[in-house]
């Protein structure tokens with residue numbers, strides 16, 4: 001894709017968001033976003049005392065990898081994944097992982113952990129020289145795969161969510177999982193268009 005194509009695609013999405021009339025997600029004191037579906041996960045604990053949330057981490061996930069629309073990601077994040085349902089699941093069913101949010105292909109936002117708490121999404125990681133990104137970040141999973149374009153509805157929901165989170169927390173950066181765990185993680189992958197997200201976040205509210 002050429003740079004010119006990138007710019008026109010970003011402009012289109014930004015226009016779509018502005019015309020959607022959809023508000024940012026309001027985030028309450030516990031870090032629960034209104035207008036989302038809450039599916040409680042046990043895969044969290046408390047952030048270190050006095051730790052501010054300064055980073056949003058964008059992830060991509062699908063289970064089985066490359067298959068969209070099922071409930072396996074929800075099952076993984078709530079420790080209900082059937083290890084026998086797919087060969088890949090046997091390797092991951094025992095993991096204790098969850099992001100704070102999952103944005104599905106149609107833009108639906110599901111929350112698993114209140115943002116005041118530390119969800120286990122980043123693993124071994126560092127950002128700006130600071131290790132253990134789970135301590136000071138919010139994890140947002142996009143249902144997807146590294147090499148499959150993410151859906152317009154996902155960019156719009158992500159922007160609405162990021163704006164709401166920035167209104168609640170002193171967020172300095174938005175980074176990909178691959179950026180905080182280079183060499184170990186690749187998501188959200190080359191298919192994630194950071195220019196589109198920047199355009200949506202620059203758009204007047």
Ligand SMILES: [Zn+2]
Pocket residue numbers: 058059060121177185187
């Ligand atoms: Zn990830």
